[in-house]
Amino acid sequence: MKRYETDVLVVGGGGAATASTISAHEKGARTMMAVKGRFGQPGVRGAGATSNPMADFWTIRTVGPKGGFFNPPELVHADMLQTGLGMADPDLCQIFVEEVSTAIKRLRKMGMDFQSKMLATMPASEKTKGTNNIVQIQKAVIAGTGTEVVEQANITDLVVEDDRVMGAVGVHDDGTPFFIRAGAVVLATGGVGQLFQYSFNPPGNTGDGYAMALRAGAELFNMEFMQQGIATTWPKPVMVMLYEMEEPYRLLNREGKSFVHEYLPEGLDVKEVSNLKAFHWPVSCRDAAIHLDRAIHGEALRGRATDHDGIFIDLSQGERGFQPEMFVDFMTKHGFDIAQDLVQVQVFHHTSNGGVRVDTTNMSRVRGLFAVGETMGWQGADRLGGTMLGGSQVFGWRAGGYAADIAKEQPKASLEDARIEALIVEPLAKMKETKGTKRPEDLKPGLQRHMWKKLLVEKDAEQLASAQKYIDEERDRMANDLAIAEPMDLALAFEHRNLLDVAEVITQAALLREESRGSHFRGDFPERDDANFLTNIFATKRSGTLEVRKQWINEERGWEDAPGDVRIMPWG
Ligand SMILES: Cc1cc2nc3c(=O)[nH]c(=O)nc-3n(C[C@H](O)[C@H](O)[C@H](O)COP(=O)(O)OP(=O)(O)OC[C@H]3O[C@@H](n4cnc5c(N)ncnc54)[C@H](O)[C@@H]3O)c2cc1C
Numbered sequence: 001m002k003r004y005e006t007d008v009l010v011v012g013g014g015g016a017a018t019a020s021t022i023s024a025h026e027k028g029a030r031t032m033m034a035v036k037g038r039f040g041q042p043g044v045r046g047a048g049a050t051s052n053p054m055a056d057f058w059t060i061r062t063v064g065p066k067g068g069f070f071n072p073p074e075l076v077h078a079d080m081l082q083t084g085l086g087m088a089d090p091d092l093c094q095i096f097v098e099e100v101s102t103a104i105k106r107l108r109k110m111g112m113d114f115q116s117k118m119l120a121t122m123p124a125s126e127k128t129k130g131t132n133n134i135v136q137i138q139k140a141v142i143a144g145t146g147t148e149v150v151e152q153a154n155i156t157d158l159v160v161e162d163d164r165v166m167g168a169v170g171v172h173d174d175g176t177p178f179f180i181r182a183g184a185v186v187l188a189t190g191g192v193g194q195l196f197q198y199s200f201n202p203p204g205n206t207g208d209g210y211a212m213a214l215r216a217g218a219e220l221f222n223m224e225f226m227q228q229g230i231a232t233t234w235p236k237p238v239m240v241m242l243y244e245m246e247e248p249y250r251l252l253n254r255e256g257k258s259f260v261h262e263y264l265p266e267g268l269d270v271k272e273v274s275n276l277k278a279f280h281w282p283v284s285c286r287d288a289a290i291h292l293d294r295a296i297h298g299e300a301l302r303g304r305a306t307d308h309d310g311i312f313i314d315l316s317q318g319e320r321g322f323q324p325e326m327f328v329d330f331m332t333k334h335g336f337d338i339a340q341d342l343v344q345v346q347v348f349h350h351t352s353n354g355g356v357r358v359d360t361t362n363m364s365r366v367r368g369l370f371a372v373g374e375t376m377g378w379q380g381a382d383r384l385g386g387t388m389l390g391g392s393q394v395f396g397w398r399a400g401g402y403a404a405d406i407a408k409e410q411p412k413a414s415l416e417d418a419r420i421e422a423l424i425v426e427p428l429a430k431m432k433e434t435k436g437t438k439r440p441e442d443l444k445p446g447l448q449r450h451m452w453k454k455l456l457v458e459k460d461a462e463q464l465a466s467a468q469k470y471i472d473e474e475r476d477r478m479a480n481d482l483a484i485a486e487p488m489d490l491a492l493a494f495e496h497r498n499l500l501d502v503a504e505v506i507t508q509a510a511l512l513r514e515e516s517r518g519s520h521f522r523g524d525f526p527e528r529d530d531a532n533f534l535t536n537i538f539a540t541k542r543s544g545t546l547e548v549r550k551q552w553i554n555e556e557r558g559w560e561d562a563p564g565d566v567r568i569m570p571w572g
Contacts, residue, residue, distance in 0.1 A: 014048025016373025018138030023400030084380020175487030183407030222354025310344025381518025
């Protein structure tokens with residue numbers, strides 16, 4: 001087993017990880033990054049969601065490209081809470097609005113070039129090597145910090161003694177196990193998009209941070225809330241900016257028939273639902289906009305979508321809206337002739353709103369264990385567009401500084417080898433002995449398809465029971481029919497275990513929440529029920545068994561539903 005040692009270990013290579021690393025270094029800590037695949041190379045394993053060229057809208061309502069306030073922070077704060085429908089963390093949202101301007105200015109100083117006068121956007125360009133450049137810019141800074149970057153390092157579990165994190169274990173792509181002793185660990189592993197067949201998350205985003213934190217004794221919350229959006233399924237996935245479209249959208253199933261009206265509750269028409277969806281950009285769904293997602297997804301479940309699960313949409317009215325030329329240009333660049341052709345779309349997973357429960361220093365209830373970016377929980381039942389990238393910088397930076405402080409109190413006690421080996425060497429040996437037929441990559445498509453059908457858009461008790469059954473049976477397959485054909489399969493098997501653990505949390509939280517709120521829609525409980533569900537759902541693990549419970553983070557201060565939805569428009 002390889003051994004490493006550091007003060008602050010940052011797990012991940014996305015924008016939240018890079019911010020944490022620089023900040024911890026500035027506080028005088030020795031820093032190490034453990035990254036799946038290659039660090040800062042877009043398009044390969046290891047590139048996080050941050051490097052997706054479509055992740056380019058920043059802090060839309062809060063600050064402009066130079067960090068100046070665009071809208072009053074208190075209004076943005078109120079909108080964030082309203083969008084979260086009582087489920088967002090008000091303290092963390094407050095920190096966000098107060099510090100995001102500083103984060104933008106800090107990035108500008110590092111060399112970030114925001115490319116719009118109005119919005120802090122930064123479209124990918126040749127200059128940014130075809131990627132959103134937060135990671136590239138910060139990678140260059142990290143090169144001067146003495147940080148040891150350990151690549152092809154798949155962290156599989158945290159080492160915890162007496163509720164204090166002591167480091168992490170993992171496996172390299174070549175099958176070599178390792179242990180990193182650390183005074184503090186920052187989890188920046190992104191979200192869990194890879195649980196779903198249709199997702200924009202890169203291959204490494206398998207919910208590892210959520211699953212590891214849970215096993216280590218931390219709490220997760222709001223995991224039933226996920227953003228979802230419309231994107232093309234074929235010939236390749238491209239997000240569709242619905243705010244550029246004529247409403248009501250002309251949507252047709254494979255039989256060429258309109259269908260959205262079949263999914264609408266009484267009193268709603270297609271135009272109203274289409275308008276709401278457009279206002280929300282593509283990914284928010286706290287109101288009747290969700291019925292458009294239900295309809296598109298529902299047609300696929302009923303076998304009325306194309307062989308690519310696609311619903312036809314007519315985008316030929318793309319000459320309107322906020323930035324029509326950019327939209328048409330964008331679609332053309334991706335090979336779509338939207339003036340001539342109908343385009344096939346479906347509902348994709350976009351981001352996870354919940355995550356590890358942290359305090360205002362970003363520490364979980366396990367001392368020394370921090371979570372940042374999409375791995376932390378702070379957003380509510382729905383969220384405003386453009387807050388995730390800004391949040392990754394604000395909270396990533398804060399966590400790095402606090403982690404450096406905590407690392408100084410690192411207990412000197414030596415860890416028994418047997419304890420570390422039980423976490424990584426033994427499970428690896430057991431996996432290698434398996435003589436089954438299913439490699440992890442053989443199992444993944446089935447899991448992703450099932451969870452996309454049962455967990456992402458509309459669900460009910462029956463579908464959720466089916467999701468749980470699949471999870472249980474898949475765990476049996478992992479135990480009895482796993483095949484390890486090459487060293488990389490070991491890391492992939494750990495990832496698959498994590499996908500199952502997170503799927504179970506989402507399933508059980510969604511089952512417990514017998515109402516519809518924000519992005520969480522229950523066909524058997526289609527109304528919001530504040531009397532019984534003005535509460536968050538927390539998940540913990542005790543002796544390997546998952547427990548979910550109601551616990552409201554706003555119990556003491558309450559939350560008032562403000563009629564009229566958000567005040568600053570658009571989007572989100
Ligand atoms: C298509 C798309 C468009 C988006 N658009 C916007 C937008 O316009 N505005 C906005 O605010 N947000 C947007 N988002 C969301 C936003 O991009 C993400 O929430 C944010 O980038 C997450 O950053 P992160 O650093 O937390 O995680 P990521 O950037 O996803 O990085 C996670 C990193 O952790 C690594 N990792 C994971 N597990 C392990 C492990 N076990 N061991 C070692 N390394 C590991 C991964 O390989 C990766 O390097 C978009 C997301 C997508 C997918």
